[in-house]
Structure formats: C-alpha cells, structure tokens
Amino acid sequence: MNIKIAGGRVIDPSQSLDKICDLYISNGVIAALGDAPAGFVPDSILDATGQVVCPGLIDLCAHLREPGATHKGSIAQESQAAAAGGITTLVAMPTTSPIVDTPAVAQLIQDKARAAGKTRVLPIGALTQGLAGEQLSPMHALASSGCIAFTNSRRPIRSSLVLMRCLEYAATHDLLVLFQAQDAELATGCMHDDTTSTRLGLAGIPEAAETVEVARCLMLVEQTGARAHFGQISCERSARMIMEARERGLKVSADIAVHHLLLSDSNVNGFDSNFHVIPPLRSQLDRAGLRQALLADGIQAICSDHQPHDPIAKQAPFAATEPGIAGLETLLSLSLMLVEQDLLELPQLIAKLTWEPAQVLGIEAGTLATGARADICVFDPAARWTPSAANTRSGGANSPFMGMELRGQVTHTLLGGTSVFQR
Amino acid sequence: MFEHNDPNRIQLNSNGQLRHFLTTEGLSRELLTEILDTADSFVDMGAKQIKKVPLLRGRTVVNLFFEASTRTLSTFELAAKRLSADVLNLNISTSSTSKGETLKDTLMTLEAMHSDMFVVRHADSGAAHFIASQVTPHVAVINAGDGRHAHPTQAMLDMLTIRRHKGSFEPLTFAIVGDILHSRVARSQIHALRTLGASEIRVIAPKTLLPRHIEAMGVKVFTDMRQGLKDVDVIMMLRLQKERMTSALLPSESEFYKLYGMTTEKLAYARPDAVVMHPGPINRGVEIESAIADGPRSLILDQVTNGIAVRMAVMSMAMSGQMVEKQLQQSAPAAN
Numbered sequence: 001m002n003i004k005i006a007g008g009r010v011i012d013p014s015q016s017l018d019k020i021c022d023l024y025i026s027n028g029v030i031a032a033l034g035d036a037p038a039g040f041v042p043d044s045i046l047d048a049t050g051q052v053v054c055p056g057l058i059d060l061c062a063h064l065r066e067p068g069a070t071h072k073g074s075i076a077q078e079s080q081a082a083a084a085g086g087i088t089t090l091v092a093m094p095t096t097s098p099i100v101d102t103p104a105v106a107q108l109i110q111d112k113a114r115a116a117g118k119t120r121v122l123p124i125g126a127l128t129q130g131l132a133g134e135q136l137s138p139m140h141a142l143a144s145s146g147c148i149a150f151t152n153s154r155r156p157i158r159s160s161l162v163l164m165r166c167l168e169y170a171a172t173h174d175l176l177v178l179f180q181a182q183d184a185e186l187a188t189g190c191m192h193d194d195t196t197s198t199r200l201g202l203a204g205i206p207e208a209a210e211t212v213e214v215a216r217c218l219m220l221v222e223q224t225g226a227r228a229h230f231g232q233i234s235c236e237r238s239a240r241m242i243m244e245a246r247e248r249g250l251k252v253s254a255d256i257a258v259h260h261l262l263l264s265d266s267n268v269n270g271f272d273s274n275f276h277v278i279p280p281l282r283s284q285l286d287r288a289g290l291r292q293a294l295l296a297d298g299i300q301a302i303c304s305d306h307q308p309h310d311p312i313a314k315q316a317p318f319a320a321t322e323p324g325i326a327g328l329e330t331l332l333s334l335s336l337m338l339v340e341q342d343l344l345e346l347p348q349l350i351a352k353l354t355w356e357p358a359q360v361l362g363i364e365a366g367t368l369a370t371g372a373r374a375d376i377c378v379f380d381p382a383a384r385w386t387p388s389a390a391n392t393r394s395g396g397a398n399s400p401f402m403g404m405e406l407r408g409q410v411t412h413t414l415l416g417g418t419s420v421f422q423r
Numbered sequence: 424m425f426e427h428n429d430p431n432r433i434q435l436n437s438n439g440q441l442r443h444f445l446t447t448e449g450l451s452r453e454l455l456t457e458i459l460d461t462a463d464s465f466v467d468m469g470a471k472q473i474k475k476v477p478l479l480r481g482r483t484v485v486n487l488f489f490e491a492s493t494r495t496l497s498t499f500e501l502a503a504k505r506l507s508a509d510v511l512n513l514n515i516s517t518s519s520t521s522k523g524e525t526l527k528d529t530l531m532t533l534e535a536m537h538s539d540m541f542v543v544r545h546a547d548s549g550a551a552h553f554i555a556s557q558v559t560p561h562v563a564v565i566n567a568g569d570g571r572h573a574h575p576t577q578a579m580l581d582m583l584t585i586r587r588h589k590g591s592f593e594p595l596t597f598a599i600v601g602d603i604l605h606s607r608v609a610r611s612q613i614h615a616l617r618t619l620g621a622s623e624i625r626v627i628a629p630k631t632l633l634p635r636h637i638e639a640m641g642v643k644v645f646t647d648m649r650q651g652l653k654d655v656d657v658i659m660m661l662r663l664q665k666e667r668m669t670s671a672l673l674p675s676e677s678e679f680y681k682l683y684g685m686t687t688e689k690l691a692y693a694r695p696d697a698v699v700m701h702p703g704p705i706n707r708g709v710e711i712e713s714a715i716a717d718g719p720r721s722l723i724l725d726q727v728t729n730g731i732a733v734r735m736a737v738m739s740m741a742m743s744g745q746m747v748e749k750q751l752q753q754s755a756p757a758a759n
Contacts, residue, residue, distance in 0.1 A: 201571030317547035
C-alpha cells in the first residue's frame with residue numbers, strides 16, 4: 001500500500017524539518033520526503049494543502065478506565081478519541097481495577113488496544129504491588145509484558161526506604177520510573193491553597209504537597225541513579241528543581257498537562273466542577289513559571305492527563321466531585337493556543353507533543369525519518385471547532401473547554417500507514 | 424476566557440433582585456441594607472400575640488439539612504412558619520445519601536413533590552451553589568451554611584444586631600476571633616462588613632487556624648489577642664469545634680483559652696463600649712468566659728432573636744425575586 005501525502009507543511013522536529021513538501025508512505029513506513037522514491041506509484045493521495053503534517057502525537061498520561069470502570073470509558077472508546085485527536089501513542093496509567101501489577105492485566109490492556117486498532121497503547125506498570133506502597137511489583141515481568149515504565153501514581157509510598165528500593169530495582173533493569181509527585185497528607189484539599197480557595201472556603205492543597213515530594217524523589221533518584229520522569233507537574237518551583245537536577249546530570253525529565261499551561265486557580269471561582277483537577281490548577285505565577293520552563297526547554301512534553309468521567313461524577317458540590325479533565329481530543333487544539341499566544345513556535349510545540357516524549361520513553365516514534373513507522377497526524381491549523389458532549393468520542397465530556405471555540409483541528413490520523421481517523 | 428465564572432450571577436434575577444440567597448459576597452450595599460430593613464420590620468413581630476404574616480401562604484419550604492444543626496434548623500423552621508409556609512424538615516445525612524443516592528437524585532425527588540424553597544445546609548463548600556444550579560427555575564435556594572464557604576443568614580443576623588446596637592457600620596472596628604480557617608460565618612461576615620462600610624476588620628487566630636492570604640479579603644491579621652483587640656468596637660467570637668483540638672491544629676483547650684479565649688482581662692483592651700457576639704452554641708471556658716457570655720456587653724441572645732427576623736426577610740425576598748423572574752421569563756418574547 002503506497003500513500004502520498006501531498007502539499008502539506010511537514011514539520012518534524014526530529015530532523016529539524018519544516019517545509020512544504022510531499023511525504024511518501026510505503027508498507028506502513030515513511031518511504032521518502034520531498035521527491036518520490038524510484039518506482040513509487042501511490043494507491044491513494046491525501047491532499048494536505050494548507051495543512052500541517054507531523055508525527056502522530058504521543059500522550060504521556062491517559063486514564064483509559066478499562067479494566068474496571070467502563071462506565072467512564074473503555075479502551076476502544078478512548079482509542080477512537082485519541083485517533084480523533086491525532087494521538088498515535090498513548091501511555092496508560094496503572095490505576096485500573098485490577099491494578100496493572102501483573103503481566104496478565106498489562107497484556108489484557110494491550111490486547112484490547114490492538115483489537116481496537118486506533119492507537120498504540122503503552123501501559124505503565126504499578127511500582128508497588130496494588131499501588132499500596134509497600135512491596136515492589138514484579139517490574140521485570142511487567143516490562144517483559146510491555147509495560148513502558150512504572151509508577152505509584154498519586155498513591156503514597158510513605159516509606160522512603162521502600163521508595164529507594166523501588167528506584168534501585170528499576171535502575172538495576174534500566175526501567176523508567178514515573179512520579180506523579182504528591183505528598184498525600186498535604187494534598188487532602190481539592191484546589192490550590194491561595195486567595196480563591198480562602199474566599200470560596202474550599203480546602204487548599206499547598207505547593208508544598210508537590211514540591212516536598214519532588215525534592216524527596218530527586219534526592220533518591222540521585223542516590224540510586226534511576227531514570228525518572230515527573231508527570232503533570234503544576235508548580236513553578238517543581239519545574240525549577242527538576243531543571244536544576246538535569247543540569248547536575250540526573251536522568252530526569254518532566255511533562256505538564258496542557259490545562260495547567262492555560263488555566264489557573266482563579267478559574268475555579270464559580271464552583272464549576274469541570275475545573276476540579278489533581279494536581280490543582282495553581283496560581284497565575286505558577287502558570288507563568290511553567291510556561292517559562294517549557295520555553296527554556298526544561299520540560300520535555302505536554303500531555304492531556306486524560307481522565308474521562310461519567311456525568312454523575314461531576315454533578316455534586318465541587319469537593320465531592322471526582323477530579324480530572326477528559327482531554328484526548330482537545331490536546332492539540334489547546335496546545336496550539338501556546339503558539340497563538342506567542343509562547344512557542346509551531347515546530348517547538350510539535351516537538352513537545354511528538355519527538356521529545358518519544359525520547360522520554362525511549363521508543364522509536366515521534367519522527368518522520370525515512371524508514372520510521374508511519375504514525376502521522378495531519379491537521380488544519382486554521383480550522384475552528386467547538387468541542388461538545390455531542391461531538392466527543394471519549395466516554396467523558398468533562399472538560400471546562402466544552403462549548404469554547406478552538407482553533408486547529410485534526411483532519412487525518414495514520415497509524416503505521418493505515419488511516420485510523422479521517423474527518 | 425471563562426467569563427461565566429461569577430459565583431453571584433446565579434443568586435440575582437435579571438432585575439437585580441434576590442432569587443436565591445447563597446452568599447453575602449458580591450451583593451450590593453443597597454441589597455444588604457434592604458435585607459436589614461426588611462428584617463427590622465419583622466423583629467417586633469415575635470412579641471405580638473399573632474406571630475404570623477401570610478407572605479408564604481400556600482408555599483412549601485423544605486429544610487434540607489445534610490449536616491446536623493438544631494439551632495439553625497429551628498430558626499429557619501420558625502421563620503418559615505411565621506411566614507405561613509408549609510415546612511418539611513429533612514435530615515438527609517441519615518437517610519437517602521447513606522443508601523447511595525446522589526445529591527442530584529435527592530433533589531429530583533424533592534422537586535417532584537413540588538417544593539418552592541430549599542433551605543440547605545451541607546458539609547461541602549459550594550453545595551448551595553450546586554443545588555441552585557440544578558433546581559427548576561421556580562425554586563428558591565437559601566444557604567444555611569455550606570462547608571467553609573458561606574453562612575449568609577448568620578452574617579446578616581449579626582449585621583442586624585450590630586446595626587440595632589451601634590446604629591451604623593462606618594466608624595467601627597471589628598475583630599473576628601477563633602477558627603477563621605474552617606469558618607463559613609467569618610467569611611460571610613467579612614464580605615458583609617466590607618460592603619456595609621466597616622472602618623476596619625481584624626481577624627485574630629493562631630496561624631494554624633488562619634486561611635492562606637486571608638488579608639486579600641480586606642482584613643488585618645493578628646495572632647496576638649491583646650494587640651488585635653486594641654480599641655475595637657465589636658468582637659465576633661467563633662465557635663471552635665472540640666475535634667479540632669486533637670487534629671494537630673491546637674495543643675489543648677486550655678492553651679487556646681489562655682491565648683484566644685474571651686476573658687474580662689482581654690476585653691479590657693477593646694473600647695469601653697465594645698460588644699461581644701457569638702454565633703453559638705458557645706463553649707464556655709474554651710472560647711468565652713461565662714461572665715462575659717452572660718454579661719451586659721454580650722449580644723448573644725439578641726443574635727438568636729434577630730436570626731428569625733433575618734431568615735423571614737431573606738425567605739420572603741427570595742420568593743418574591745423568584746416570582747418576578749418567572750413573570751419576566753413568561754412575558755419575554757420567545758427566542759427565535
């Protein structure tokens with residue numbers, strides 16, 4: 001099967017490429033850019049005039065809800081949403097039921113994702129058994145079953161000794177550890193601890209809930225030499241600590257959820273539960289600091305932190321609702337706001353959504369280099385659209401961006417050269 | 424980007440009249456004064472032989488209490504009955520929610536009974552806003568205390584008590600003492616006092632009981648009781664839940680009383696004509712000395728009496744605001 005993607009603006013940060021040219025796909029891999037390979041006869045031509053052609057997006061954090069909470073979303077459903085969002089690789093969190101702490105569950109997730117065939121799903125394994133923070137999970141077996149990294153999610157590992165053992169064991173096998181850094185005792189509130197929480201009387205979560213844990217994790221990473229990634233950081237101080245650690249030579253990286261780059265705690269003002277997220281939307285100073293860290297290349301990726309919910313989960317007083325935003329389909333459009341706001345150039349942004357997250361995971365993806373798998377996203381940067389409960393493909397329509405006109409929309413997604421989404 | 428996030432948009436009708444009463448924040452001085460004036464007209468009614476007016480005759484008021492409260496529930500019930508409403512008291516914490524029913528389910532069930540007003544007390548901040556956003560347009564919601572957020576009728580009965588004793592708010596310095604962190608009363612008092620023109624508002628508490636950046640609400644912060652009470656006109660004590668004593672917020676009752684309890688010795692730092700208030704129920708010997716609670720400078724029982732009048736005022740105003748809104752909607756031309 002030969003496909004020609006014609007006339008698009010091809011942006012591939014892995015090759016520092018940004019030019020209008022044709023792209024040729026043959027048998028699921030990138031055959032050439034620019035001039036057609038010898039003897040290439042296209043079976044189909046995708047006219048990408050006026051559109052951007054880039055590697056398929058890699059989302060470092062999504063909760064697919066299956067197994068266990070299929071009333072919120074399923075692997076098949078969320079895969080469709082991912083494809084519609086131009087995402088070709090998804091990292092799935094282990095907080096399912098049962099938890100991903102046995103090879104069987106890791107295998108089940110991958111089997112279901114393969115059956116759905118819309119996006120590649122890389123499961124993350126539990127760092128400790130049952131995420132209980134006490135016993136090491138069978139990391140080696142889980143890695144052999146396809147787990148790309150290991151995390152305890154936001155469940156506490158209270159014992160620093162246990163955490164150090166986890167990191168030592170991961171380092172033994174060169175496995176990546178993902179931290180969603182949060183001190184459980186300090187994080188008992190429901191929004192950022194500041195003037196808005198004080199006024200609304202909502203229990204606050206101080207920055208220290210994150211920074212104290214980031215500091216502890218960094219010290220133990222330094223001690224053990226483990227490879228670590230900090231997911232969805234929300235505080236400017238966390239970003240600075242991680243950047244300083246990188247400068248000291250630690251093998252650490254970080255990502256930010258796109259809503260933390262766009263929103264702040266002042267958005268919670270109306271008790272709208274769609275703004276209830278963990279980590280909470282922080283101060284405007286934090287948001288500015290995170291944006292600066294992204295610009296300074298201290299942060300490697302932007303993710304969706306996709307957490308679909310059924311409607312009832314958000315229909316309660318703010319603190320009683322379940323936290324999280326469903327964001328697979330809006331990841332690209334929301335990220336494009338950072339370009340519109342002159343924070344990043346478009347190729348810089350694409351790098352944070354493709355090549356750099358691939359480097360974090362150490363996978364062969366996020367590139368349009370000749371010979372690479374043809375995971376491709378084509379989007380119209382000028383298209384305007386309005387996400388709504390009616391047009392979302394995810395199991396969850398829980399997003400503060402529902403009903404808001406966004407700019408930039410995915411038109412085609414190819415997974416290994418096969419079209420998995422077309423608008 | 425999200426202009427709709429105005430917590431007050433929901434509590435006024437398109438004429439600017441009250442249709443729910445959820446918070447004192449953001450309400451105009453004119454509206455707060457109207458509440459006080461209306462309440463003033465109800466205060467003396469309690470002394471008459473016939474203690475009823477027909478303002479809510481034929482209406483059904485549901486006191487929807489998700490959190491136990493004898494005092495507030497009683498005064499709302501009495502206020503509704505004095506307005507001639509039919510009253511249903513529901514203690515939800517021990518019934519439907521414990522069987523797994525959601526708050527929304529409970530509301531839908533009660534609406535199906537054709538209620539006209541919900542008086543809501545709930546442990547979660549924003550619960551009254553949530554309920555007001557879910558009910559059908561003809562139902563009024565009165566917040567009887569939600570989490571740490573607001574207790575607007577308590578604040579307004581305090582304002583009425585102050586106005587009846589001091590005449591006005593402008594020249595006065597106020598001190599709010601105790602557990603500011605968890606207090607919905609303090610937040611509502613601060614908003615009301617600022618709007619009504621208080622000269623200065625102080626909060627006095629140890630740092631463990633002070634919310635972050637409370638000064639952004641327009642108050643001065645004191646951690647020393649004696650400094651904080653210097654020359655104040657009105658002292659508003661807060662209730663301290665005894666369970667807070669054991670949750671690493673305070674070392675002991677006796678230490679709290681020593682540092683922040685209202686005693687004759689500490690009261691001497693305030694102005695000679697300073698008055699002392701407390702939303703009740705009081706913890707004698709923890710928050711306040713009995714001699715002060717029962718003394719001539721205490722307005723605690725006046726607060727209780729005024730509470731019924733204020734609740735009658737906001738219930739009648741909100742019901743009237745709902746009626747006007749309904750008429751406006753019915754007379755508006757249909758949207759194309």
